Amino acid sequence: MKYAIAFGVMSLVLAASSMLYPGVRWLLFWSALSFGMVALGYAGIGPRVFGKGRDGRISLPLKLLNLPYLTYTWAIWHLCRLLSREASFNQIDDDLVIGRRLLASEAPEGFDHYVDLTAEFEEPRPIRARPGYCCLPILDAGVPSLAELRGAVEQAAAGRAFVHCAQGHGRTGLFALALLLHHKRVETIEEGIGLLQNLRPAVKLNRIQVEFAHRYLGSSSPHNLSN
Template identity: 60%
Template sequence: MKYAITFGFMSAAMAAAAFVYPSVGALLAWTSISFAGVSIAYAGAGARALGKGRDGRISSLHRIVLLPYLAFSWTVWHLCRILGREPSFNRIDDKLTVGRRLLSSEIPDGFEHYVDLTAEFEDPAIIRDHPSYRCLPILDAGIPSPQDLCRTIEAVSEGSTYVHCAQGHGRTGVFALALLIHRGRITTTQEGLDVLKSMRPAINLNRTQQRFIENYLIWRRKPDSSGSPALS
């Protein structure tokens, strides 16, 4: 909810500024509308409010309406990429590699699956065109729907997999833990976090994400754990 409040405040501030500075009022109003849309997404509408489809593309309408927010996100992402010292990705084991969103020049070879967890970015076309590219849009610091998680986990249950969000920390940690649990690689959340953090120390889950994974683990342990669980 703090993201909804933050972007809601930013939207209100831009709207107020539009009246104070009429010479750039249209630009400020556009920014206000963009941030308001993101606030609505975090308030409950979910990642679908950002317009990213399963093909990994953000719709043209959402690109236009949300352009100020998207430009803000791109700026922050590039600054983190340029100024940060963290590797773009880390190999957890022979079947799983986690990391941030990659540039076209950074894409490693040899992966059977690519899992894109961002709602605010598009992967390079060379990744989106991969036969086993999977897009599961999740809001930053958020969790996926149980149905979408289970569907995507099943699709990449075997084979070498690259999993990423924007920086390869929270959302990536959630999916990577669920995949390790599904593959029988770990038996507890803490064990999984220890495995992930030993290779990529900045991986960290907030309380909502931690609870989500704990519930996923409980569901996986049930003898009749078929279908899609109610995890949230």
């Protein structure tokens, strides 16, 4: 909810500014509308506010509507990419590599699945055209539904997978943890997070993601799957 409040306040500030600066009124109003839409996404509408399809593309109408916010988040991503000393990706085991969103020229070969967890970025065309590309749009710091995660994990579990979100920390950590649990590489949430942080130290799940991981683990137990 804090993201909904933050983006909602930013939207109101931009809307108020549009009345004070007539020379850029429409640009500020457009930006206010864009950040307001994102606030609604975090308030409950979910990742569909960005209109990203399973093919990794964002619908043109929503791309235009959200362009001020997308420009902001794209700029932040490129700054992090250029300034960060963190590796773009890290190998967890023979079948799992996790990392940030990659440029087309950075994407490694030899994977059966490319799991894209971003809702706010369109995947580079050469990557989304690869066999095994899978898109599960999740809001930054958010979670999918249990059914969505379970379906994507079962798909990615059959082979070698590259998993990414924007920076390869929260959403990526959640999905990678689910994969490790699925393969019985770890037995507990804490063990899984520890393994991921040991190999990619910046991985961090927030409280909502940790609670969701516990629900996922419980729902995936043999007893619950049989009911």
